Amino acid sequence: MPPLLEARNISKAFGRFVAVAGVDLVIRKGERRALIGPNGAGKSTLLSILGGQQAGGAGGQVRFDGDDVSGLQPEDLARRGVGRTFQISRTFRKMTVAENMLASLLPRAGLIYSLSTQRLNILREQADAILTEVGLARRSGTIVDEISHGDRKRLEFGMVLATRPRLLLLDEPAAGMGLQERQELMAMMLDQVTRNGITLIFVEHDIDIVFRIADVITVMARGRVFAEGNPQEIASNKDVQDIYLGSGH
Amino acid sequence: MTAHHRHESIIWLGAAVAAAVVLFAFGPGIALLGTEIMIMALFACSLNLIMSYGGMVSFGHAAYFGLGAYGFALAIVRFDVPPALALACGPILALLAALLFGSLCVRLSHIYFAMLTLACAEITYAILFQAYDFTGGDTGLTRFVAPRFGLTPQLYGLVVLVVLLLSLLILRRLVASPLGLAIRSVGEDPYRTAALGYNPRRVQLAAFVVAGGFAGLAGMLFSVFHGNAFPDYAGLAFTLDALVMVVIGGLHSFVGPIYGAIIYLLMKTFISRYVGEWELVVGIVLMAVVLGAPRGLAGLAARLGIPSGGRKS
Amino acid sequence: MLAVQVVNGLMEGMMLFLIASGLTLIFGVSRIINFAHGSLYMIGAFLTYQLVPMLSDGTLVGFIGAVLLSAIAVAALGGIFEILVLRRIYGSEELMQLIITVALVLIIRDIVKLIWGRNDVLVSMPAELSGALKVADAYFPIFQLAIFGAGLMVIAVMILVIKFTRAGILLRAATDDRGMVALLGINQQTIFTSVFVAGSFLAGLAGGLAAPFGNINYMLDTTIIVGAFIVVVIGGLGNLYGALAGALAVGVLKSMGVLYYPRLSMVLIFLIMAAVLVARSLGRAGVTR
Ligand SMILES: Nc1ncnc2c1ncn2[C@@H]1O[C@H](COP(=O)(O)OP(=O)(O)O)[C@@H](O)[C@H]1O
Ligand SMILES: [Mg+2]
Numbered sequence: 001m002p003p004l005l006e007a008r009n010i011s012k013a014f015g016r017f018v019a020v021a022g023v024d025l026v027i028r029k030g031e032r033r034a035l036i037g038p039n040g041a042g043k044s045t046l047l048s049i050l051g052g053q054q055a056g057g058a059g060g061q062v063r064f065d066g067d068d069v070s071g072l073q074p075e076d077l078a079r080r081g082v083g084r085t086f087q088i089s090r091t092f093r094k095m096t097v098a099e100n101m102l103a104s105l106l107p108r109a110g111l112i113y114s115l116s117t118q119r120l121n122i123l124r125e126q127a128d129a130i131l132t133e134v135g136l137a138r139r140s141g142t143i144v145d146e147i148s149h150g151d152r153k154r155l156e157f158g159m160v161l162a163t164r165p166r167l168l169l170l171d172e173p174a175a176g177m178g179l180q181e182r183q184e185l186m187a188m189m190l191d192q193v194t195r196n197g198i199t200l201i202f203v204e205h206d207i208d209i210v211f212r213i214a215d216v217i218t219v220m221a222r223g224r225v226f227a228e229g230n231p232q233e234i235a236s237n238k239d240v241q242d243i244y245l246g247s248g249h
Numbered sequence: 250m251t252a253h254h255r256h257e258s259i260i261w262l263g264a265a266v267a268a269a270v271v272l273f274a275f276g277p278g279i280a281l282l283g284t285e286i287m288i289m290a291l292f293a294c295s296l297n298l299i300m301s302y303g304g305m306v307s308f309g310h311a312a313y314f315g316l317g318a319y320g321f322a323l324a325i326v327r328f329d330v331p332p333a334l335a336l337a338c339g340p341i342l343a344l345l346a347a348l349l350f351g352s353l354c355v356r357l358s359h360i361y362f363a364m365l366t367l368a369c370a371e372i373t374y375a376i377l378f379q380a381y382d383f384t385g386g387d388t389g390l391t392r393f394v395a396p397r398f399g400l401t402p403q404l405y406g407l408v409v410l411v412v413l414l415l416s417l418l419i420l421r422r423l424v425a426s427p428l429g430l431a432i433r434s435v436g437e438d439p440y441r442t443a444a445l446g447y448n449p450r451r452v453q454l455a456a457f458v459v460a461g462g463f464a465g466l467a468g469m470l471f472s473v474f475h476g477n478a479f480p481d482y483a484g485l486a487f488t489l490d491a492l493v494m495v496v497i498g499g500l501h502s503f504v505g506p507i508y509g510a511i512i513y514l515l516m517k518t519f520i521s522r523y524v525g526e527w528e529l530v531v532g533i534v535l536m537a538v539v540l541g542a543p544r545g546l547a548g549l550a551a552r553l554g555i556p557s558g559g560r561k562s
Numbered sequence: 563m564l565a566v567q568v569v570n571g572l573m574e575g576m577m578l579f580l581i582a583s584g585l586t587l588i589f590g591v592s593r594i595i596n597f598a599h600g601s602l603y604m605i606g607a608f609l610t611y612q613l614v615p616m617l618s619d620g621t622l623v624g625f626i627g628a629v630l631l632s633a634i635a636v637a638a639l640g641g642i643f644e645i646l647v648l649r650r651i652y653g654s655e656e657l658m659q660l661i662i663t664v665a666l667v668l669i670i671r672d673i674v675k676l677i678w679g680r681n682d683v684l685v686s687m688p689a690e691l692s693g694a695l696k697v698a699d700a701y702f703p704i705f706q707l708a709i710f711g712a713g714l715m716v717i718a719v720m721i722l723v724i725k726f727t728r729a730g731i732l733l734r735a736a737t738d739d740r741g742m743v744a745l746l747g748i749n750q751q752t753i754f755t756s757v758f759v760a761g762s763f764l765a766g767l768a769g770g771l772a773a774p775f776g777n778i779n780y781m782l783d784t785t786i787i788v789g790a791f792i793v794v795v796i797g798g799l800g801n802l803y804g805a806l807a808g809a810l811a812v813g814v815l816k817s818m819g820v821l822y823y824p825r826l827s828m829v830l831i832f833l834i835m836a837a838v839l840v841a842r843s844l845g846r847a848g849v850t851r
Contacts, residue, residue, distance in 0.1 A: 051444060078446035090441040092434050094501075103434040107446030111427040113455065120427045163445055306657050353836070356843035359656060360595055364795045368836040371788065375828040485784055489664060496661050526676055532668030539662045540650055 002066055004029045004199050005050070005167060010060035011223075012045055019045040020058070021223035025201075027167070032193070032200045034214035036207075041220040043203045044087050047169045050201070051084040052077040064167070079107065083165030087172050087203075089156040091144050097155055098140040101127035104159035126162075134158035135188060150181050157189055161196070168193065170202040174209065182206065186213065211235065265414055272406040280402035286514045287406070287413045288470045292487075293494040293506035294420060295463035300492075301501045302424060303456040304436030305355075308363045309370025310491055312350070313343040313461040315483025317468025319377060322390040322478035327383065332394055336469060343465020344458060346373070351457035355450045358439070370483060377480040389479035396476035409470055416463055423459065424503065432456045493531065497538055499545025508546040566700050567817045573706040575813020576713035577772055581786060582793040582805045583720070584764030590737040590800030591757045594648065594659050598666035600787030602640060602762050605670065606632045606769025607778045608678050611685045614773075622690040629770030633763050640762025644755050652754070667783055674780045682777035709771055716767070717806065724802075733757065737800060792835045 005027040012020040020042040027033055035043045049058045052074035062070045064080060072080075092100050105123045106112045114120075131137050134154045139147055144155065153173060160168065173189060174182040186209055193200050204210050210217060210231075217234045219227040227240050234240055268287070272280045292314055299305045320342030324335035350369040357365055377384045384390070397405035423429050431452045435442045439449035472478050481487070490513070491506075498509025513531065520527035538545055585599045609632035610625075618624030643666060651658055691708050694701035724730035736753050769782075793812055797804030812831060819827030 053440070053444070073448075074440075074443040075446050075448050078444055084444055086444075090438055090444070092437040092441065094437060095433065099430065099433075103430050103442070104445050106427055106431055112431045112447060112452065114427040115423065117422070117426050120425075120430065159445065300657070306660070353840055353843075357839060360799065361795075361839055361842070363595075364791060365836060365839045367788070367791065368795075368832045368839065372829055372832045372836065375832065379826075379828065485788065492661065492664065496657075500657070526672035528668040529672035529676075532665040532672070535665035535668070536647065536662060539658050539665065540647070543654065543658060 001029065003027055004031075004065055005201075006063040007050065008061045008063075010046065010049055010058060010062070012042075012049060012054055012058040018223055020049065022060075023220070023223070023225050025050075025218065025225075027199060027201060029199055030197065032213055032215045033202070034210045034217045035201060035203045035220060036205070036210055036217060037220035037226070040222075042223040043220055044171055046220070047084060047171050047201070047203065050077075051082055051169055075107075078163055078165075081164070081166035082169065083160035083163050083167070084169035085153075085156045085160055085171055085173060087175070089152045091152055091156050091159065093144045095144060096140070097131065097136055097142055097144060097147065097151075098124070098127055100144060100155055100159055101131055101140075101162060104162035108163055130158045130162055133188075133192060134161070150177050150185065153177070153185060154188070157192075161192060164196075165198060167199045167201070170200065172203050172205065174204065174206065182209070261414075261417075265410065268410055269407060272410065273403050277402040280406045282514065282518055284402065284406040284409050284474060286510050287409045288467050288474060289490070289494065289514060290507045290510035291413050291416055291470070292464055292467035293491045293498070293510050294417065295460045295467065296491045297495050297503075297506045298420060298424075298432075298460045298463070299453075299456050300495055301503075301505070302429065302436055303432050303453055303460075304439075305453060305457070306363050306492075307354075307366040308485070308488055309350075309366035309368070309373075310460070310464055311485070311487035312366075312370035312373040312483050313347050313464035314468035314471070314487055314491075315373060315377065315478075315480070316346050317343040317465030318472035318478040318482045319384065319390075319468075320465065321469045321472050322393060323384070326385075326390050326393045332398070336473070339469030339472065340462050340465035343468065344462040347458045347461020347465075348454075351454050351461065355453040355457060367485070370485070370488065374480055374483045374485075377483055384480070387480060389477055391477040394473070394476050397474060405474065409474075412466070412470065416466065420463070421503065428452075428455065493535060497535060497545055499547030499549075501544065502547035502551075505545050505547035508550070512546065564821075565697075566702065567821050568814060569702050569706065569710075571814030571817035572810060573710050573813070574817060575810035576710050577768060577775075578789055578793050578813055579806050579809035580713055580716060580764060580768035580771065582790045582797070582809055583716075583802060584761035584768075585790050586794045586797065586800055586802060586805045587733075587764070588757055588761040589794070590802075591733065592648075592652070592754045593656075594652075594758075595663070596761070597660060597663040597787060598643075598670060598783075599761070599765050599790060600783040600785070601667050601670040602636050602765035603769035603772075603786045604674060604778075604780070604782040605639065606636045606766030607685075607773045607782065608674060608683070608769075609635055609766070610770035610773040611678075611683050611778055614685055620686050620689050622688040625688040625691075625774070629767065629773075632770040633766035636766025636769070637759045637763035640765075641755060641759040644758040648758065649751065649754075667787075671780055671783055678780070680780060682779045684777065685773040687774045705774065709775075712771055716764070720802070729756070792831060795835050796838050 003026045005025065007023065007025040010020055010023045011018065023046060035046065037043055048054045050062060052072050055073045056071045060070070061068065064082065069077060069080065092103060102120065102123055105126055109123060111119055128137065128140065131140055134157055136151060136154055136158065139151055144152065157173065174185050177185065190213060214231060216228065216230055218225055219234065219240050227234060227237050268283065272283050296307065296310045299307060317339040321335050321339035324330040324338035325332060330338060354362055354365045354369065378387055380386065400408070431447065435447060435449045435452045442449045468482060471482065494509030494513050495506050497512055498507065499505030516531055517527055520530050542549055581599070581603055585596060588594055588596055610628045613628035613631055614624055617627045647662060651662060687705055691705040694703050695707065724733060732753060793808045794805055796812065797808030816827055816831060819830050823830070
């Protein structure tokens with residue numbers, strides 16, 4: 001079976017600074033891939049290239065499900081089934097939680113340009129169902145600006161879920177939370193990923209979580225892939241311990 | 250939800266009846282003023298759609314107001330279109346121009362978007378101003394129809410009131426529709442919507458074209474009102490008028506621009522009777538609003554329990 | 563004829579640069595689009611009109627003195643506005659910042675009407691600068707050459723300040739990266755105020771210098787600000803050298819346009835502005851975070 005994602009020689013420079021320098025990434029269907037590395041390693045930039053946020057501005061070739069998708073706009077990739085969350089969550093902060101969900105359901109339902117309020121009301125059930133899944137049912141009427149950081153992470157995850165992604169890119173989904181909340185959140189996300197048969201690439205600094213969840217771990221440093229392997233291989237890799245674990249994380 | 254709807258409908262009905270009473274009760278002078286307020290309110294509401302909902306600040310919205318006026322006037326003067334049909338030519342011309350200019354403008358964001366809308370409007374103005382043979386240049390087009398088609402101020406005011414109410418009804422439905430939600434989402438964070446599968450520029454364009462069309466409708470009503478068309482209708486001053494109305498009335502509110510138009514034109518009419526420098530007062534009020542009540546009059550009204558038709562649904 | 567037109571254009575371009583430089587400077591550092599920049603220019607012109615007869619009418623010394631005093635007064639006005647009003651809204655929506663400068667436009671325009679009335683006023687040309695220089699068969703007005711020279715001097719001073727003084731280094735740091743300045747431990751507020759004062763000074767200076775050149779009236783503000791927007795957009799917002807190139811190009815184009823296509827010149831300039839913006843949109847960058 002061909003890989004779901006095959007990225008070759010990916011590179012991206014900001015001015016003269018090279019943030020990603022010739023990265024290869026091959027992801028099987030159903031795989032859970034962790035992307036780790038010190039701050040500034042280029043992990044977020046790599047996700048942006050895969051998600052289309054750097055459309056046209058990056059070098060290399062990306063194939064998704066057999067098709068060449070290099071340089072496509074984010075909306076095209078989203079429609080093909082690449083969903084992502086951002087390191088700093090991006091939600092619609094002045095709208096209610098429920099409206100955020102509804103807005104996320106519009107593209108799949110083909111209703112972006114619809115004027116039918118009735119159709120919108122039909123989507124409300126789906127929105128409520130997803131909110132329940134991600135544990136936000138009770139927040140549905142609240143303006144996003146007023147919910148907690150953790151709830152915003154849940155919401156953003158639910159919004160991406162609403163687009164029915166086949167490949168999910170999560171950028172530090174559990175960062176900035178207490179231990180317990182972090183574990184609950186990861187358990188919820190993992191459950192959804194499993195049940196919906198979603199392939200996962202995630203960036204995470206919490207090594208315990210990474211080792212527990214990932215099938216394969218890619219270690220990045222200074223824009224390059226520094227090591228790649230299953231958790232045991234990575235755990236026993238002396239260089240990784242030096243470079244990554246030794247850098248204060 | 251339905252009780253809320255009924256409540257809102259009653260308020261709208263009450264406001265409409267009150268407006269009609271004002272038109273007929275206080276003589277032609279007030280009827281004329283009321284009509285101008287309603288036309289400018291429609292213009293400001295169209296700008297509000299892209300500003301408060303679509304997150305786009307335009308420095309060139311008057312282009313579509315002006316083209317609404319000229320579409321109507323030119324259809325009669327240059328193409329001998331029957332007046333009844335010419336009425337439609339105004340908004341249609343504005344709509345087409347908004348489609349053309351908008352498809353360029355929505356590629357940019359923030360201040361660059363604003364600057365390109367300004368450039369488009371100034372190009373429009375310059376063409377209207379300089380194409381003497383066709384548009385009449387700076388002397389404009391006059392005496393092609395009787396002002397208000399000869400209707401009494403009261404009767405024309407009633408016509409404008411009906412058009413305004415229908416337009417608000419359409420805009421209200423639009424805002425509550427899936428497209429309205431899409432416009433708000435793109436207005437808040439275009440990158441997020443793109444990552445969800447929207448083409449944000451196309452959604453912005455949809456909002457821009459609708460706003461342009463309603464601005465054109467207002468411009469056409471204005472042209473009928475005065476029985477003329479001047480390049481100034483597409484000028485920066487008209488755009489700034491509408492911007493000021495939206496802000497004074499209250500950003501992020503559906504009815505704010507209506508409050509804004511009322512206050513602005515009342516100030517213009519009554520203060521200027523006593524002091525010539527009424528804009529000084531407008532400037533001070535504007536500063537006070539930005540510093541003290543950034544949600545404008547609608548925000549103040551909401552605190553007193555008057556529904557502002559805000560964005561929560 | 564052509565040469566005269568080019569010189570005319572360069573001189574107008576230099577005026578445009580003086581106006582636009584302040585606007586772009588303020589934007590580069592504070593991200594404020596100052597709609598009232600044209601109004602400050604207008605005040606500079608009216609103050610010069612007021613001061614010239616008080617100092618020494620029709621002489622070069624009187625004129626220069628009046629222009630400098632006007633520019634200083636306008637700079638002070640800008641400083642007061644920044645401290646009393648602008649400071650409160652740096653954190654708020656872009657639109658609110660814009661609207662507050664629009665409010666200032668309305669206020670200044672009416673105050674100008676109150677003080678100087680609605681009719682055009684004229685500032686007499688200093689005797690030393692009237693007349694024309696004859697080169698070959700063409701006459702070049704001395705006043706315009708002098709304005710061009712004054713513009714060059716302002717540019718030289720600006721470059722010296724930006725390249726070699728501590729203030730200039732801070733300014734560059736602030737334009738490139740506002741977080742940087744905070745890291746350096748410098749009060750960002752002080753920088754914003756200084757830059758606004760400097761920008762206002764340039765607006766006042768431009769208004770004063772241009773005063774003898776044309777009619778001065780209360781409607782100057784919008785004409786001037788729209789011209790400045792064009793230049794700043796063509797040169798790239800916040801880019802001083804871009805503004806210089808943009809200003810000279812627009813100035814020359816305008817005067818050539820007047821020569822060859824008088825009815826198209828206005829449209830032409832805005833078309834160029836639109837083209838620059840559209841071209842820039844084609845190379846837009848993405849987001850990472
Ligand atoms: N938009 C940008 N402009 C300039 N530099 C950037 C931009 N985005 C990221 N960088 C730089 O690229 C490098 C990699 O950033 P990033 O991908 O966010 O790293 P990571 O996610 O691994 O911490 C960093 O040094 C960062 O400063
Ligand atoms: Mg990162």
